[in-house]
Amino acid sequence: MFNLLILLAERLGFIMILAFLLVNTSFFRNLIKSRNSKAQIWLTLIFSIFVIISNLTGVEITNSKEVVMPTIITNLSQSYSIANTRTLVITTASLTAGPGVGMVVGLVGGLHRFIFSNFSDSFYIVSSVLIGFLVGKIGDQVRGKQLYPSIFWVGILGLGAEFIQMAFICIFRGFDLVKLVIVPMAFLNTVGSCLFIEILKTYMSNERQLRAVQTKDVLELTNKTLPYFRKGLDVDSAHHVCEIIKTYTNFDAVGITDKVNVLAHVGAGADHHIANEPVLTDLSKTVILTGKRRLAHCKAEIGCPHPHCPLAAAIVIPLQVNQQTIGALKVYFTDPEKLTVVEENLVAGLATIFSGQLAIGIAEEQTSLITEAEIKALQVQISPHFFFNALNTIAALMRVDIDKARTAVMQLSIFFRSSLQNGQEKEVTLQQEKKHVDAYMNLENLRFPNRFQLQYHVEVSSKVLIPAFCLQIFVENAVRHAFKGQKNNNQILVEIVPYDDDYFQIKVSDNGQGIKQQIQTQILKEPIIESHGTGTALYNLNRRFLGLYGSISQIKITTSAKGTSFIVLIPWQLSKEEIDL
DSSP states (O other): OHHHHHHHHHHHHHHHHHHHHHHTSHHHHHHHHHOOHHHHHHHHHHHHHHHHHHHHTOEEEOTTOOEEOOSSOOOOOTTOEEEOSHHHHHHHHHHHHOHHHHHHHHHHHHHHHHHHTTSOOTHHHHHHHHHHHHHHHHHHHHTTTSSSOOHHHHHHHHHHHHHHHHHHHHHHHOHHHHHHHHHHHHHHHHHHHHHHHHHHHHHHHHHHHHHHHHHHHHHHHHHHHHHHHTTOSSHHHHHHHHHHHHHHSOOSEEEEEOSSBEEEEEETTTTTSOTTSBOOOHHHHHHHHHOOOEEESSHHHHTOOOTTOOOOEEEEEEEEETTEEEEEEEEEESSGGGOOHHHHHHHHHHHHHHHHHHHHHHHHHHHHHOOOHHHHHHHHHHHHHHHHHHHHHHHHHHHHOHHHHHHHHHHHHHHHHHHHHHHTOSEEEHHHHHHHHHHHHHHHHHHSTTSEEEEEEEOSOTTBEEETTHHHHHHHHIIIIITTTOOSOEEEEEEEEEOSSSEEEEEEEEOSOOOOHHHHTTTTTSOOGGGTTHHHHHHHHHHHHHHHHOGGGSOEEEEETTEEEEEEEEEOOBOHHHHHO
């Protein structure tokens, strides 16, 4: 028994080495976290290979209970048995990928055991599938909201899986064989299951901690760059931004260009990449022309004409506002090996945030040029408030779900792009306004999952014209004030229907707590300080309706303890594009 324990420990060490190498690949970790149908197929394939390796590297036991140690078992006598780590692989497959994958891996392991033992011991097929199913089902129950069960439960399930296997062996091969293998196999396969899950937990925990540190640095970086980008993209702001990026990262050089010239270059190569001089590298010219990111892994791909340029690798990302490339963010490395996927993702994220910051700066500049007072007030109110809330959302999501964080960044970009576009017009199409509102609600739902439900009932053309930001103000008012203390079932309904031949009606309703009596009489007549700005927004919006369409279009409010509705009539007007059609 002791010799068998030592031999199985050697096999376990080999499997653990393979497991460690596997867990170190981002491909495998992404499969574990996603668990979608494609991931299930890949995980089934990976663990199936592992279970076959476990069979092939087992310890052979003769019918006289002698231990034989071939390097690889390619053929097994019908009277011989094998001690291996198959149960370990099935257990970890079930715990990490679910009962479905566990059952298929068990089937593969059992069939392989059945075939290479000259079609004997078919009971291993049944026992392996049963182990995969039971461990997976129980594991899903006991792990709760965690990705994996606790180590205590992993140990219990690993030991239970081995006992199930021993029960089948006892029934079909006899108790003598069980006495020989039960202690080493139960001990090592249980320990191996715990080790595998612990390796996976530790690596992902370290990965989350690293991302948290990176998130903190990125947030500090973006907070420091925001004041400069809000001033616009020029030599001074670009230089300060490059200095900040260089301080917070390990890049050897950082540069920013507009569409023609280098605006700033800090770090290696600064002697010939000079501000206010034309862009030198072919790589940057290509990115600015195509609007697509590019990577360079050698000097030739960068295309710098300077013979002694130290830059050996680069990531160049376009800076875009309103889908137009206005420049490029460039980071350089003097050693090509420093360019990794981590650096690429970091630069891509920074470029997205910087593009948003530039959009905010441009929006604020345009706002200052708009003479219509109500639009100006709306722009001032919306952009700063939403930007900082969105940054906090992105910061929180980056710690737990990078894909959702990326979605939040895209929604933020859509929101500010539509803010900029709509803010330059007194009236916009319903389609444009709805896109703006949807981006706002998507960000709110990322911050507060499933808290708000927005529905539309629209019976008019998407090309009808309405005042810019009017739906946004109504919906935001409901989100911020209608549902205080309510965690769920917060319904907002936007109804836009024909009223008569001259007007259509907009009605935005919620099932919130209603408006206080003392506020109802003031809310549309004067700014309400106590409502933290929403009273001001509704007051300004009502003034705009009155100025654009007359008294018939002033906002009407109905409110009770069961909710509030805002109703307004708007004259039928179609955009020029719709008229031309």
